Amino acid sequence: MSTDTVPSGRPADRLRDGDTKVEPGPSAAARKVGGVAGWIDDRTSSAKGVNYLLRKVFPDHWSFMLGEIAMYSLIICLISGALLTLWFVPSATQVVYDGSYVPLRGQTMSDAYASTLNISFDIKGGLIVRQIHHWAALMFVVGLTVHMFRVFFTGAFRKPRELNWVIGTVLALLAAIEGFAGYSLPDDLLSGTGLRAMEGFVQTAPVIGSYLAYGIFGGPFPGEAIIPRLYSAHVLLLPAVIVGLFTAHIVLVAVQRHTQFPGPGRTNDNVVGYRVMPVYAAKAGGFFFIVFGIIALISALFTINPIWAYGPYDPSPVTAGSQPDWYMGAYDGALRLLPGWLEFEIFGNTLSLNIALGALVLLPLVYIVLGAYPFVERWVTGDTGEHHLLDRPRNNPTRTGIGMAGIVAYSVFMFAAGNDIMAIKLGMSINDITRVFQISLFVGPPLAFWVTKRICLSLQRRDRDLALHARESGRIMRGADGSFHERHDALTEQERWILVQHEPVAPLQLTAQVDENGVERPLSRKDRLRAKLSHFYFKDAVNPVTPAELAAAHHDGQQAEAIEAPLDYEGIDGRQDHGPGDGGHGADVDSQARGVGSASRMKE
Amino acid sequence: MNEKDSHPSGGEVTQPGEFGSTAVRLDQGHVVGDGGIPARFENPGFPPHTHRASDLSESGAKRAERAVGGLFILSILGTLGFVVAYFAIDKQSTMFIPGIGQANALHAVLGLTMALSLLGIGFGAVHWAKTLMPDTEEVEMRHPMRSSDEARKDFVQILGDGAESAHLTRRPIIKYALGGALGLFAVPVILPVIGGLGPLPGDDLSVSFWNGHQEEDGSYPNAPLRLMRDPQNTPIKASDVTIGSVFHVMPEGLLDLEKHVLEEKGKAAVIVMRLDPDDIRSQKEKDWGYQGIVAYSKICTHVGCPVGLYEQQTHHLLCPCHQSTFDVTQDCKVIFGPAKRPLPQLEITVDDEGYLISKGPFKEAVGPSFWERGSA
Numbered sequence: 004m005s006t007d008t009v010p011s012g013r014p015a016d017r018l019r020d021g022d023t024k025v026e027p028g029p030s031a032a033a034r035k036v037g038g039v040a041g042w043i044d045d046r047t048s049s050a051k052g053v054n055y056l057l058r059k060v061f062p063d064h065w066s067f068m069l070g071e072i073a074m075y076s077l078i079i080c081l082i083s084g085a086l087l088t089l090w091f092v093p094s095a096t097q098v099v100y101d102g103s104y105v106p107l108r109g110q111t112m113s114d115a116y117a118s119t120l121n122i123s124f125d126i127k128g129g130l131i132v133r134q135i136h137h138w139a140a141l142m143f144v145v146g147l148t149v150h151m152f153r154v155f156f157t158g159a160f161r162k163p164r165e166l167n168w169v170i171g172t173v174l175a176l177l178a179a180i181e182g183f184a185g186y187s188l189p190d191d192l193l194s195g196t197g198l199r200a201m202e203g204f205v206q207t208a209p210v211i212g213s214y215l216a217y218g219i220f221g222g223p224f225p226g227e228a229i230i231p232r233l234y235s236a237h238v239l240l241l242p243a244v245i246v247g248l249f250t251a252h253i254v255l256v257a258v259q260r261h262t263q264f265p266g267p268g269r270t271n272d273n274v275v276g277y278r279v280m281p282v283y284a285a286k287a288g289g290f291f292f293i294v295f296g297i298i299a300l301i302s303a304l305f306t307i308n309p310i311w312a313y314g315p316y317d318p319s320p321v322t323a324g325s326q327p328d329w330y331m332g333a334y335d336g337a338l339r340l341l342p343g344w345l346e347f348e349i350f351g352n353t354l355s356l357n358i359a360l361g362a363l364v365l366l367p368l369v370y371i372v373l374g375a376y377p378f379v380e381r382w383v384t385g386d387t388g389e390h391h392l393l394d395r396p397r398n399n400p401t402r403t404g405i406g407m408a409g410i411v412a413y414s415v416f417m418f419a420a421g422n423d424i425m426a427i428k429l430g431m432s433i434n435d436i437t438r439v440f441q442i443s444l445f446v447g448p449p450l451a452f453w454v455t456k457r458i459c460l461s462l463q464r465r466d467r468d469l470a471l472h473a474r475e476s477g478r479i480m481r482g483a484d485g486s487f488h489e490r491h492d493a494l495t496e497q498e499r500w501i502l503v504q505h506e507p508v509a510p511l512q513l514t515a516q517v518d519e520n521g522v523e524r525p526l527s528r529k530d531r532l533r534a535k536l537s538h539f540y541f542k543d544a545v546n547p548v549t550p551a552e553l554a555a556a557h558h559d560g561q562q563a564e565a566i567e568a569p570l571d572y573e574g575i576d577g578r579q580d581h582g583p584g585d586g587g588h589g590a591d592v593d594s595q596a597r598g599v600g601s602a603s604r605m606k607e
Numbered sequence: 608m609n610e611k612d613s614h615p616s617g618g619e620v621t622q623p624g625e626f627g628s629t630a631v632r633l634d635q636g637h638v639v640g641d642g643g644i645p646a647r648f649e650n651p652g653f654p655p656h657t658h659r660a661s662d663l664s665e666s667g668a669k670r671a672e673r674a675v676g677g678l679f680i681l682s683i684l685g686t687l688g689f690v691v692a693y694f695a696i697d698k699q700s701t702m703f704i705p706g707i708g709q710a711n712a713l714h715a716v717l718g719l720t721m722a723l724s725l726l727g728i729g730f731g732a733v734h735w736a737k738t739l740m741p742d743t744e745e746v747e748m749r750h751p752m753r754s755s756d757e758a759r760k761d762f763v764q765i766l767g768d769g770a771e772s773a774h775l776t777r778r779p780i781i782k783y784a785l786g787g788a789l790g791l792f793a794v795p796v797i798l799p800v801i802g803g804l805g806p807l808p809g810d811d812l813s814v815s816f817w818n819g820h821q822e823e824d825g826s827y828p829n830a831p832l833r834l835m836r837d838p839q840n841t842p843i844k845a846s847d848v849t850i851g852s853v854f855h856v857m858p859e860g861l862l863d864l865e866k867h868v869l870e871e872k873g874k875a876a877v878i879v880m881r882l883d884p885d886d887i888r889s890q891k892e893k894d895w896g897y898q899g900i901v902a903y904s905k906i907c908t909h910v911g912c913p914v915g916l917y918e919q920q921t922h923h924l925l926c927p928c929h930q931s932t933f934d935v936t937q938d939c940k941v942i943f944g945p946a947k948r949p950l951p952q953l954e955i956t957v958d959d960e961g962y963l964i965s966k967g968p969f970k971e972a973v974g975p976s977f978w979e980r981g982s983a
Binding site for chain 2 (some may be wrong): 052059061063088099103124125127128130131134146163191196198199200202203204206207208209210211212213216217218219220221222223224225228246258259260267268269271272273275276277278284285286288289291292293294295296297299300302303304305316317318319320321322323324331335338341342343344345346351352353354355357358362389391395399401422433434437495497498500503504546547548549551554606
């Protein structure tokens with residue numbers, strides 16, 4: 004339409020008046036990209052799908068990077084592991100070492116150990132690849148564990164993401180097994196001792212133990228079969244399953260769209276964030292390099308698993324301070340804590356629960372409990388809605404408490420695996436340390452639950468207080484009648500929203516025991532249990548401030564505090580000389596305002 | 608907002624803004640009736656956008672551009688450094704790293720340059736995204752995960768129709784035969800795996816090299832064997848075993864094996880100590896020993912780690928894996944830790960030349976418990 008782009012200097016040009024403006028064509032580079040992409044699209048019609056992915060919006064929060072750390076560490080493990088397979092020889096055949104590491108020259112050792120020494124000393128850059136592989140594996144398990152914490156404490160596992168939580172749980176289990184298989188491969192004295200212990204656990208399985216052990220090791224321990232078998236599990240079977248599940252995990256995240264933290268403008272029905280192209284392509288892509296770079300940095304400076312210092316495996320010698328990698332520590336620690344009297348003789352057979360419980364039961368149990376939690380919580384709370392907004396951990400004190408209790412229980416087991424190191428470093432009696440751990444196992448988790456829940460509740464009350472009475476400015480104002488009061492700075496609507504956005508909760512009530520015809524309705528035991536658990540979850544819930552409560556608080560506290568209220572409620576004030584900061588009254592107000600009869604809550 | 612600063616202090620309940628005068632009646636701060644006040648707060652929507660330095664001025668943007676470019680160039684330098692170090696540094700040479708100590712120079716430099724090369728790209732890209740790429744948040748709507756009812760009904764319909772048109776529902780022979788076939792087809796895959804995993808244990812866990820070589824008829828000679836130092840493979844004169852000393856011992860002939868040395872060591876390893884006979888509180892222990900020299904299995908009865916730590920003063924044997932502690936003066940009874948059973952004792956004596964020999968094999972299975980080990 005525009006005429007200004009068409010020069011009208013020459014008469015002939017006037018003929019072009021009224022022509023549609025010629026759009027400037029794409030740049031040469033863009034045309035090139037378009038050309039290649041066009042070639043592919045002609046054959047796959049992938050443009051639509053790719054466009055959708057590139058335009059996808061992801062919410063931003065530092066804690067969403069934790070899963071990314073795990074993801075990138077996994078990729079780094081795959082890359083560095085593929086390189087290591089070029090040099091590692093997965094064989095237990097005994098050879099005489101003649102490589103460049105002088106202290107071990109002439110010793111008889113397995114091919115696996117000799118080739119790991121070669122990677123460490125004779126292949127240029129081999130050691131850095133090995134170190135990156137081991138550090139990345141540790142980082143992978145740390146990353147996924149902390150990612151799990153984030154998902155748990157924010158309630159991101161709720162519908163519709165229970166399935167992804169279960170996939171993640173299985174991934175966590177497989178990661179630990181994959182790690183164990185990996186660090187057992189070099190066949191050094193430390194990892195061999197770990198395998199020896201593993202053989203011991205398997206042997207204690209009731210009835211089939213010795214058969215199982217001979218099946219896994221292909222005969223008596225250590226045998227020559229275990230290294231190749233672990234190798235095939237470590238480089239082929241487990242990675243295939245892990246990569247498959249991991250892909251499913253990521254696809255589900257994309258399909259369900261990422262959860263987001265609550266905030267102004269964010270609802271359960273939207274995703275607020277940045278598009279993949281260009282922001283996340285750069286941020287996430289860059290973050291891969293940062294994770295890789297930090298792992299390389301650690302690998303350059305801090306030696307992990309110096310297998311040359313341990314020597315080749317031999318079932319007779321042992322080093323003091325033998326410990327597994329951290330993610331297996333909990334099960335090793337459990338073995339240190341379980342008392343010997345758990346071994347029984349039953350009709351001439353030996354049932355060794357002091358071992359089986361820690362190794363064969365605890366390991367799967369941890370992951371079964373984790374995997375089952377979303378379903379248990381859903382049943383208890385009766386919450387069937389979809390949740391895309393995360394909980395602030397304080398807003399679900401019971402869940403947060405349960406999570407912390409779980410972490411403490413796991414940590415007690417894990418740190419128990421270091422009881423010998425602690426005894427040496429701290430100059431304390433190992434017996435005392437072990438006793439303390441045994442006691443902590445029973446005392447720690449309930450204590451952690453109680454402390455965490457109390458902290459959450461008081462944080463919630465603080466939130467209520469802040470929402471009701473705003474920030475104490477420290478400025479004293481003098482009223483027209485000569486009274487003094489402290490001025491409170493008002494929150495903006497956006498600031499307040501964070502404090503009041505969450506859903507109010509109340510325990511499930513058992514329905515009437517008598518139906519409308521006067522016939523007694525037997526309550527199932529399941530219902531009673533559910534009501535009890537729901538009571539346990541929600542009995543002391545601190546619910547968010549409602550507009551009515553805010554209005555009342557403004558009325559209430561006017562004499563004692565001057566609140567700069569937002570415009571909506573600005574006219575409200577009064578003379579009640581009522582102490583500010585008692586969220587308890589607020590809760591009562593809340594329940595009355597909503598007509599909920601659970602009046603026993605929060606009475607002081 | 609500033610009206611608040613001058614309080615209408617003498618007033619009764621004033622007008623609560625838009626909600627009408629009867630909305631809030633104050634009675635100890637409690638609200639009676641909702642008075643038109645909404646039950647929940649409304650989501651206030653997005654806060655105003657704050658601009659970054661690089662949005663506000665071209666010089667800010669230029670600064671960001673230079674920083675990003677600089678980081679990428681650092682990465683290039685790191686990569687070049689890696690290549691140079693790979694060829695220039697000898698793999699044996701060492702260097703001093705402050706705070707860490709002596710380290711392999713090639714390893715450290717390769718790692719550091721690689722880290723530089725990676726971190727340059729990483730931080731460059733993230734800085735670019737944070738300073739120059741759009742920072743206005745965008746909103747995308749979610750849709751419930753659930754498909755429409757039609758789609759779900761359709762799915763059931765398709766499956767039902769498919770089964771119907773395939774005669775699956777009408778021809779039970781096909782249905783059950785297919786079920787059986789699918790249920791069984793994995794057997795040929797799994798059977799060889801299970802069958803080929805390894806030999807059955809038999810009595811293997813209950814015997815050791817101390818029993819001697821198995822005869823044709825399956826019996827063992829159980830003949831005396833000399834106690835040999837590990838790894839020197841030399842016999843031990845009883846007179847060499849002074850009070851307080853410890854010997855790591857293998858049966859005679861084990862260390863000369865061509866094959867299965869480790870498997871035999873895993874069961875036959877023995878630890879020999881000499882105590883003052885008066886310190887020994889168990890008569891059986893004294894009888895099975897020789898003048899205070901006692902031999903015990905070195906394989907822990909917990910999960911099989913070698914019980915390698917001997918405290919001379921207290922006569923305790925400690926397993927470094929899980930800290931089971933055995934008291935050598937009380938026939939290696941467990942006095943602390945997770946193990947249940949004492950370490951099995953090997954009955955010893957001396958031969959004509961004064962060397963320690965076994966008087967027979969272990970009388971029970973050594974090492975970790977297993978179901979059928981039997982009570983010894």
